[in-house]
Amino acid sequence: MADSYGLAVRAIVRDEKGRVLLLRRSTANRTNAGLWEFPGGKVEPGEFFENALERELVEECGLQVRLVGVAGAVQTEASDVHVVQLVMKAEVSGGEPRLSHEHDRFEWFEPDRLPVETMIPEFRQFAEELAAGGG
Amino acid sequence: MADSYGLAVRAIVRDEKGRVLLLRRSTANRTNAGLWEFPGGKVEPGEFFENALERELVEECGLQVRLVGVAGAVQTEASDVHVVQLVMKAEVSGGEPRLSHEHDRFEWFEPDRLPVETMIPEFRQFAEELAAGGG
Numbered sequence: 497m498a499d500s501y502g503l504a505v506r507a508i509v510r511d512e513k514g515r516v517l518l519l520r521r522s523t524a525n526r527t528n529a530g531l532w533e534f535p536g537g538k539v540e541p542g543e544f545f546e547n548a549l550e551r552e553l554v555e556e557c558g559l560q561v562r563l564v565g566v567a568g569a570v571q572t573e574a575s576d577v578h579v580v581q582l583v584m585k586a587e588v589s590g591g592e593p594r595l596s597h598e599h600d601r602f603e604w605f606e607p608d609r610l611p612v613e614t615m616i617p618e619f620r621q622f623a624e625e626l627a628a629g630g631g
Numbered sequence: 632m633a634d635s636y637g638l639a640v641r642a643i644v645r646d647e648k649g650r651v652l653l654l655r656r657s658t659a660n661r662t663n664a665g666l667w668e669f670p671g672g673k674v675e676p677g678e679f680f681e682n683a684l685e686r687e688l689v690e691e692c693g694l695q696v697r698l699v700g701v702a703g704a705v706q707t708e709a710s711d712v713h714v715v716q717l718v719m720k721a722e723v724s725g726g727e728p729r730l731s732h733e734h735d736r737f738e739w740f741e742p743d744r745l746p747v748e749t750m751i752p753e754f755r756q757f758a759e760e761l762a763a764g765g766g
Contacts, residue, residue, distance in 0.1 A: 501681050542677040546636050566715050569704035580701050
Protein backbone atom coordinates (compact mmCIF):
# COMPACT_ATOMS: atom_id res chain seq x y z
CA MET A 497 0.00 0.00 0.00
CA ALA A 498 1.12 3.54 -0.76
CA ASP A 499 2.52 5.61 2.09
CA SER A 500 1.95 9.04 0.63
CA TYR A 501 -1.16 11.18 0.66
CA GLY A 502 -2.69 13.54 -1.85
CA LEU A 503 -5.42 16.09 -1.32
CA ALA A 504 -8.53 16.50 -3.45
CA VAL A 505 -11.46 18.82 -2.91
CA ARG A 506 -15.06 18.23 -3.95
CA ALA A 507 -18.26 20.19 -3.65
CA ILE A 508 -21.85 19.28 -2.91
CA VAL A 509 -23.21 21.98 -5.21
CA ARG A 510 -26.83 23.07 -4.81
CA ASP A 511 -28.86 25.08 -7.30
CA GLU A 512 -31.45 27.72 -6.38
CA LYS A 513 -34.03 24.93 -5.87
CA GLY A 514 -31.78 23.05 -3.45
CA ARG A 515 -31.03 20.28 -5.93
CA VAL A 516 -27.61 18.59 -5.84
CA LEU A 517 -25.26 18.31 -8.82
CA LEU A 518 -23.67 15.00 -9.74
CA LEU A 519 -21.46 14.14 -12.71
CA ARG A 520 -21.21 10.67 -14.21
CA ARG A 521 -17.70 9.43 -14.94
CA SER A 522 -17.13 8.61 -18.59
CA THR A 523 -15.30 5.62 -20.02
CA ALA A 524 -12.29 7.95 -20.46
CA ASN A 525 -11.60 7.13 -16.79
CA ARG A 526 -9.60 4.06 -15.85
CA THR A 527 -11.50 3.79 -12.57
CA ASN A 528 -15.14 4.10 -11.54
CA ALA A 529 -16.43 4.65 -15.09
CA GLY A 530 -20.22 4.89 -15.09
CA LEU A 531 -20.42 5.97 -11.45
CA TRP A 532 -21.71 9.35 -10.24
CA GLU A 533 -19.55 11.73 -8.25
CA PHE A 534 -19.51 15.23 -6.81
CA PRO A 535 -17.52 17.64 -9.00
CA GLY A 536 -13.97 18.55 -7.93
CA GLY A 537 -10.49 17.11 -8.13
CA LYS A 538 -6.88 17.17 -7.09
CA VAL A 539 -5.28 20.10 -5.35
CA GLU A 540 -2.10 20.81 -7.35
CA PRO A 541 1.23 21.44 -5.56
CA GLY A 542 1.26 24.97 -4.15
CA GLU A 543 -2.40 25.51 -4.93
CA PHE A 544 -4.85 26.67 -2.26
CA PHE A 545 -7.76 24.25 -1.86
CA GLU A 546 -10.40 26.92 -2.53
CA ASN A 547 -8.72 27.88 -5.82
CA ALA A 548 -8.36 24.22 -6.76
CA LEU A 549 -12.08 23.71 -6.28
CA GLU A 550 -12.90 26.82 -8.28
CA ARG A 551 -10.62 25.67 -11.12
CA GLU A 552 -11.96 22.11 -11.15
CA LEU A 553 -15.58 23.25 -11.20
CA VAL A 554 -15.03 25.51 -14.18
CA GLU A 555 -13.10 22.75 -15.99
CA GLU A 556 -15.50 19.92 -15.18
CA CYS A 557 -18.88 21.59 -15.35
CA GLY A 558 -18.56 25.27 -16.29
CA LEU A 559 -19.95 26.56 -13.00
CA GLN A 560 -18.93 29.19 -10.48
CA VAL A 561 -19.90 28.48 -6.88
CA ARG A 562 -19.91 30.11 -3.48
CA LEU A 563 -18.69 27.99 -0.57
CA VAL A 564 -21.07 27.72 2.37
CA GLY A 565 -19.36 25.21 4.66
CA VAL A 566 -17.68 21.87 5.21
CA ALA A 567 -19.47 18.55 4.67
CA GLY A 568 -16.64 16.24 5.76
CA ALA A 569 -13.69 14.23 4.48
CA VAL A 570 -13.19 10.68 3.27
CA GLN A 571 -10.30 8.68 1.88
CA THR A 572 -10.08 7.10 -1.56
CA GLU A 573 -7.25 5.04 -3.04
CA ALA A 574 -5.40 5.75 -6.26
CA SER A 575 -2.78 3.43 -7.73
CA ASP A 576 0.14 5.07 -5.93
CA VAL A 577 -1.33 7.39 -3.34
CA HIS A 578 -4.01 7.69 -0.64
CA VAL A 579 -6.30 10.58 -1.53
CA VAL A 580 -7.94 12.70 1.15
CA GLN A 581 -11.21 13.94 -0.35
CA LEU A 582 -12.27 17.12 1.40
CA VAL A 583 -15.97 17.67 0.67
CA MET A 584 -17.34 21.23 0.85
CA LYS A 585 -20.90 22.56 0.60
CA ALA A 586 -21.51 25.14 -2.10
CA GLU A 587 -24.17 27.06 -4.00
CA VAL A 588 -24.12 27.89 -7.70
CA SER A 589 -23.35 31.55 -8.29
CA GLY A 590 -22.88 31.61 -12.08
CA GLY A 591 -21.82 29.85 -15.25
CA GLU A 592 -23.45 27.58 -17.79
CA PRO A 593 -23.42 23.79 -17.35
CA ARG A 594 -21.09 21.95 -19.70
CA LEU A 595 -19.07 18.74 -19.53
CA SER A 596 -15.41 17.84 -19.98
CA HIS A 597 -14.24 14.52 -21.44
CA GLU A 598 -14.09 13.11 -17.90
CA HIS A 599 -17.89 12.94 -17.61
CA ASP A 600 -20.71 11.91 -19.92
CA ARG A 601 -23.66 13.18 -17.91
CA PHE A 602 -24.57 16.11 -15.72
CA GLU A 603 -27.69 16.03 -13.54
CA TRP A 604 -29.34 17.92 -10.70
CA PHE A 605 -30.96 15.57 -8.18
CA GLU A 606 -33.41 16.22 -5.39
CA PRO A 607 -31.40 15.62 -2.18
CA ASP A 608 -33.53 12.58 -1.27
CA ARG A 609 -33.29 11.12 -4.80
CA LEU A 610 -29.54 10.76 -5.27
CA PRO A 611 -28.55 7.56 -7.11
CA VAL A 612 -26.73 6.16 -4.08
CA GLU A 613 -26.16 2.68 -5.52
CA THR A 614 -24.38 4.02 -8.58
CA MET A 615 -22.27 6.64 -6.82
CA ILE A 616 -18.57 6.23 -6.03
CA PRO A 617 -18.75 4.19 -2.80
CA GLU A 618 -16.78 6.65 -0.66
CA PHE A 619 -19.28 9.42 -1.42
CA ARG A 620 -22.42 7.46 -0.54
CA GLN A 621 -22.34 8.56 3.09
CA PHE A 622 -22.84 12.16 1.97
CA ALA A 623 -25.80 11.13 -0.19
CA GLU A 624 -27.33 9.41 2.82
CA GLU A 625 -26.87 12.54 4.94
CA LEU A 626 -28.47 14.65 2.21
CA ALA A 627 -31.41 12.24 1.97
CA ALA A 628 -31.84 12.49 5.75
CA GLY A 629 -32.07 16.28 5.47
CA GLY A 630 -28.45 17.03 6.47
CA GLY A 631 -25.71 18.50 4.34
CA MET B 632 -19.13 36.97 8.37
CA ALA B 633 -15.91 36.25 6.50
CA ASP B 634 -16.17 34.96 2.96
CA SER B 635 -12.75 33.41 2.72
CA TYR B 636 -11.57 30.01 3.85
CA GLY B 637 -8.35 28.78 5.36
CA LEU B 638 -7.16 25.19 5.75
CA ALA B 639 -5.81 23.64 8.93
CA VAL B 640 -4.81 20.05 9.55
CA ARG B 641 -4.99 18.17 12.84
CA ALA B 642 -4.15 14.67 13.95
CA ILE B 643 -5.75 12.20 16.29
CA VAL B 644 -2.39 10.80 17.42
CA ARG B 645 -2.29 7.40 19.12
CA ASP B 646 0.59 5.96 21.09
CA GLU B 647 1.59 2.29 21.13
CA LYS B 648 -1.10 1.63 23.78
CA GLY B 649 -3.82 3.20 21.62
CA ARG B 650 -4.11 6.27 23.83
CA VAL B 651 -4.98 9.61 22.22
CA LEU B 652 -2.91 12.78 22.56
CA LEU B 653 -4.54 16.08 23.51
CA LEU B 654 -2.89 19.44 24.18
CA ARG B 655 -4.43 22.09 26.44
CA ARG B 656 -4.43 25.64 25.07
CA SER B 657 -2.51 28.08 27.24
CA THR B 658 -3.53 31.61 28.17
CA ALA B 659 -1.15 32.80 25.41
CA ASN B 660 -4.12 32.11 23.10
CA ARG B 661 -6.78 34.75 22.54
CA THR B 662 -9.39 32.07 21.95
CA ASN B 663 -10.28 28.78 23.63
CA ALA B 664 -7.66 29.11 26.40
CA GLY B 665 -7.96 26.21 28.82
CA LEU B 666 -9.62 23.91 26.29
CA TRP B 667 -8.10 20.69 24.97
CA GLU B 668 -7.43 20.15 21.28
CA PHE B 669 -5.83 17.73 18.85
CA PRO B 670 -2.36 18.90 17.77
CA GLY B 671 -1.97 20.56 14.38
CA GLY B 672 -2.47 23.95 12.81
CA LYS B 673 -2.69 26.09 9.72
CA VAL B 674 -1.50 24.99 6.31
CA GLU B 675 0.73 27.84 5.08
CA PRO B 676 0.39 29.16 1.51
CA GLY B 677 2.05 26.74 -0.90
CA GLU B 678 2.53 24.10 1.78
CA PHE B 679 1.31 20.55 1.30
CA PHE B 680 -1.10 19.49 4.08
CA GLU B 681 0.97 16.48 5.07
CA ASN B 682 4.08 18.65 5.49
CA ALA B 683 2.07 21.23 7.43
CA LEU B 684 0.94 18.55 9.86
CA GLU B 685 4.46 17.20 10.24
CA ARG B 686 5.80 20.71 10.93
CA GLU B 687 3.05 21.60 13.40
CA LEU B 688 3.47 18.36 15.34
CA VAL B 689 7.19 18.89 15.77
CA GLU B 690 6.61 22.53 16.79
CA GLU B 691 3.70 21.89 19.15
CA CYS B 692 4.61 18.61 20.79
CA GLY B 693 7.98 17.36 19.52
CA LEU B 694 6.56 14.24 17.90
CA GLN B 695 6.93 12.52 14.56
CA VAL B 696 3.90 10.59 13.36
CA ARG B 697 2.81 8.23 10.61
CA LEU B 698 -0.55 8.97 8.97
CA VAL B 699 -2.99 6.07 8.94
CA GLY B 700 -6.15 7.63 7.50
CA VAL B 701 -8.77 10.35 7.51
CA ALA B 702 -11.06 10.99 10.48
CA GLY B 703 -13.13 13.79 8.95
CA ALA B 704 -13.39 17.56 8.63
CA VAL B 705 -15.13 20.31 10.57
CA GLN B 706 -15.33 24.07 10.33
CA THR B 707 -14.16 26.57 12.95
CA GLU B 708 -14.34 30.36 12.83
CA ALA B 709 -11.42 32.76 13.25
CA SER B 710 -11.82 36.53 13.37
CA ASP B 711 -11.47 37.02 9.62
CA VAL B 712 -11.70 33.60 8.04
CA HIS B 713 -13.61 30.31 8.09
CA VAL B 714 -11.16 27.51 8.88
CA VAL B 715 -11.60 24.03 7.44
CA GLN B 716 -10.08 21.65 9.98
CA LEU B 717 -9.04 18.45 8.25
CA VAL B 718 -8.60 15.78 10.92
CA MET B 719 -6.28 12.86 10.17
CA LYS B 720 -5.58 9.65 12.12
CA ALA B 721 -1.94 9.05 13.03
CA GLU B 722 0.42 6.93 15.10
CA VAL B 723 3.50 8.15 16.92
CA SER B 724 6.68 7.11 15.17
CA GLY B 725 9.30 9.06 17.11
CA GLY B 726 10.28 12.11 19.09
CA GLU B 727 10.10 13.21 22.70
CA PRO B 728 7.04 15.03 24.06
CA ARG B 729 7.56 18.73 24.73
CA LEU B 730 5.30 21.81 24.66
CA SER B 731 5.40 25.16 22.88
CA HIS B 732 4.07 28.39 24.42
CA GLU B 733 0.70 27.68 22.82
CA HIS B 734 -0.08 24.85 25.26
CA ASP B 735 0.36 24.31 28.99
CA ARG B 736 -0.40 20.62 29.19
CA PHE B 737 0.17 17.44 27.21
CA GLU B 738 -1.73 14.27 28.02
CA TRP B 739 -2.44 10.83 26.60
CA PHE B 740 -6.03 9.76 27.19
CA GLU B 741 -7.74 6.40 26.88
CA PRO B 742 -10.07 6.76 23.87
CA ASP B 743 -13.16 6.39 26.08
CA ARG B 744 -11.84 8.87 28.67
CA LEU B 745 -11.34 12.03 26.62
CA PRO B 746 -12.33 15.23 28.45
CA VAL B 747 -15.17 15.95 26.02
CA GLU B 748 -16.68 18.81 28.02
CA THR B 749 -13.44 20.76 28.07
CA MET B 750 -12.44 20.16 24.46
CA ILE B 751 -12.83 22.74 21.69
CA PRO B 752 -16.51 22.27 20.77
CA GLU B 753 -15.90 21.50 17.10
CA PHE B 754 -13.65 18.55 18.01
CA ARG B 755 -16.06 16.89 20.44
CA GLN B 756 -17.68 14.79 17.72
CA PHE B 757 -14.34 13.04 17.15
CA ALA B 758 -14.02 12.35 20.88
CA GLU B 759 -17.47 10.79 20.85
CA GLU B 760 -16.54 8.59 17.89
CA LEU B 761 -13.35 7.51 19.68
CA ALA B 762 -15.31 6.71 22.85
CA ALA B 763 -17.72 4.62 20.75
CA GLY B 764 -14.78 2.60 19.42
CA GLY B 765 -14.47 4.41 16.08
CA GLY B 766 -11.64 6.60 14.82
